[in-house]
Amino acid sequence: AAGVIQSPRHLIKEKRETATLKCYPIPRHDTVYWYQQGPGQDPQFLISFYEKMQSDKGSIPDRFSAQQFSDYHSELNMSSLELGDSALYFCASSPQSDTQYFGPGTRLTVL
């Protein structure tokens, strides 16, 4: 069965640079979620979108923004990167409010 696709899988950036992470949901899933997992921590919710509109918002820094496009894929844009932004970033998708299925994640390293 098709799964959530995330790209890139690994990303290395310098401080103050920008990064864009992409998420392609499971076909026919209209809701996407972004989570951040720092080293040794649990995943923390950042933001979600349903039918291209922001649905829920967690502890997402103002330096981060995200959107969902007409084909339901989503992008997480991160600017002025800081060392503390180094983490795994997971995208999940679901059909409306149903069960969320996670992608393999993007490992971001900020040097």
Place this chain on the structure above:
Amino acid sequence: DAKTTQPTSMDCAEGRAANLPCNHSTISGNEYVYWYRQIHSQGPQYIIHGLKNNETNEMASLIITEDRKSSTLILPHATLRDTAVYYCIVRVYENAGNMLTFGGGTRLMVKP
């Protein structure tokens, strides 16, 4: 969403049943119990969920007490590949985009 309490860690012998408890004493009537697991730095993997009835699928069984204040995830025949952090999460089902709140979880170690 209601808070959950799980043991920090558990061990299980390979081939035996693993029973992972979860307390969610403040659960609301419209909140479901979800179980996910995360195998070292991989994306969290959905296991099972339920509202008030016991549920079973190809991965596990979920037993929810009648008062819904606690539940148990059962892996009937644990294998080494079941070693992971298991998260019990309660979540409102109604609104699209509702987040999952991961908290602590149980680190299950399956031993030969």
